[in-house]
Amino acid sequence: LVTDEKYSFQAAATAVGVSQKSLRDWHAKFAPQPVPCDEHASLNELREENQRFRQQLRRAEMEREILKKPRRILRGSRCEIRLDLSTS
Numbered sequence: 001l002v003t004d005e006k007y008s009f010q011a012a013a014t015a016v017g018v019s020q021k022s023l024r025d026w027h028a029k030f031a032p033q034p035v036p037c038d039e040h041a042s043l044n045e046l047r048e049e050n051q052r053f054r055q056q057l058r059r060a061e062m063e064r065e066i067l068k069k070p071r072r073i074l075r076g077s078r079c080e081i082r083l084d085l086s087t088s
Contacts, residue, residue, distance in 0.1 A: 009027070013020040037049045 007015070009020050009023055013023045016023070034049070034052060037045050041049070
């Protein structure tokens, strides 16, 4: 629906009864990748390709910034498991 019939992700997700995130994940995994423009591309095709590249760059920069942030380890958090080895 999103690729062939140009539905929005919200409309397509509602139509098939799944979450918008699931639909976006499926689309990213299974949708055909756009073919890069060649030297005879129209101005509109070049603009669309440029927009895709800008989106990819923004996402890569955001992922890089997330990975650069220091990880904080909270002592005494709920995820910590302590074993009591004392026998009474």
